[in-house]
Amino acid sequence: MDAPSPGRDELADSLLAAARALMAMAIRTIGQGAVPLTEVQHRVLLLLEAAGTLSVNQVAERLGVDQSNASRHCTRLAELGLVQRTPAARDRRAVDLRLTEAGHGQVLEVRSARRRWAADVLARLSDEEARAAVRGLEMFATAAEETDKESQVESRRSFSRARPSD
Known part of the structure; x- marks a missing residue:
């Protein structure tokens, strides 16, 4: 993974705004x-x-x-x-x-x-904007799944190290 570049905080804030919109939709449509x-x-x-x-x-x-x-x-x-x-x-x-x-x-x-x-x-959105938005969300979802899998593996390792041996 590359080192964070300048502007990543702004990107994260934009992503969080999109996530809020998606969560609002999820809650409303339930x-x-x-x-x-x-x-x-x-x-x-x-x-x-x-x-x-x-x-x-x-x-x-x-x-x-x-x-x-x-x-x-x-x-x-x-x-x-x-x-x-x-x-x-x-x-x-x-x-x-x-x-x-x-x-x-x-x-x-x-x-x-x-x-x-x-x-x-x-x-x-225009067709081009819609495709770009969907492609960006697909890439983000893939990266998020990979991050979650890595976090789960690390959590299991931490749990195993923290357990006393029998």
Whole structure:
């Protein structure tokens, strides 16, 4: 990675402004689904949509929260009929989570609202500006994913070093 160049603070501030706009959109469009959810609950639905089936521990790991926190979100989503909990084949004490038809519909409704918002924003830009904006966001998302992966590896190393040996 190159050394930070002058002006990086201004770039970071511009990026943070864009992130605020995206977060505002995410929060506003969450209400477009049939069931009112929090952003974290919607994120659980997206994780299940992508993976098909996850355990509560896997949800916790992907959200970056503890197991009890993830379990509360999953329990609420099951109560709302958006997630199905079934005993795990590998361990009957554990549960597997998957989207119900209603859960999948919820994801599609929110995604549709988000696409409409994005189309409205992109319509304010020329084709060239829209492509440049999307390309920049794609590059940023890739760099952010790499940074997150490296941070997770470092966190695991730090945790392992901090644990007393048996």
